[in-house]
Amino acid sequence: MARARGLPVNRITLFLLGGVSNLEREPASPGTEFVKAVVGPLTSMFLGTFFLTLESASWGGAQLALKGPLEALGHLGPLSTLLLWLGPINIVVGLFNLVPAFPVDGGRIIRWLNLQAGIQAI
Numbered sequence: 001m002a003r004a005r006g007l008p009v010n011r012i013t014l015f016l017l018g019g020v021s022n023l024e025r026e027p028a029s030p031g032t033e034f035v036k037a038v039v040g041p042l043t044s045m046f047l048g049t050f051f052l053t054l055e056s057a058s059w060g061g062a063q064l065a066l067k068g069p070l071e072a073l074g075h076l077g078p079l080s081t082l083l084l085w086l087g088p089i090n091i092v093v094g095l096f097n098l099v100p101a102f103p104v105d106g107g108r109i110i111r112w113l114n115l116q117a118g119i120q121a122i
Contacts, residue, residue, distance in 0.1 A: 005032045037108035044094030052087030055080050 013020050026033075058080050076084065098106040 005035065007032070007036075033108060034112040037105040037112065040105050041094040041097040044090045044097065048087045048090030048092075048094065050087075051083045051090065055083035055087060058083065 007023050009023055058077075097104050098109070100106045100110045
């Protein structure tokens with residue numbers, strides 16, 4: 001998103017709970033900062049939902065769920081098991097990144113909201 005908004009990106013480092021982009025300069029406008037901050041968590045939550053949708057479509061969940069959730073889990077194949085883990089993990093990572101603490105994305109969104117409130121108060 002930073003590149004799409006005209007910010008030069010030197011590199012992107014991925015961590016367990018998200019990624020950090022090394023930018024040559026700060027965003028020129030608060031709107032660019034907001035969009036850059038919100039895209040990461042939304043992408044994680046979208047991927048989580050996508051993985052869970054794929055997982056539910058990949059097995060006969062209705063038939064297996066009637067036998068009980070633990071027995072149904074025992075009948076999952078490797079792909080379904082992987083998708084069943086990736087879905088909730090991505091959703092949790094997306095929500096974690098919305099925590100209102102700087103430097104995670106939630107803190108950047110709060111900073112943007114404070115800037116907007118300050119601009120409107122003037």
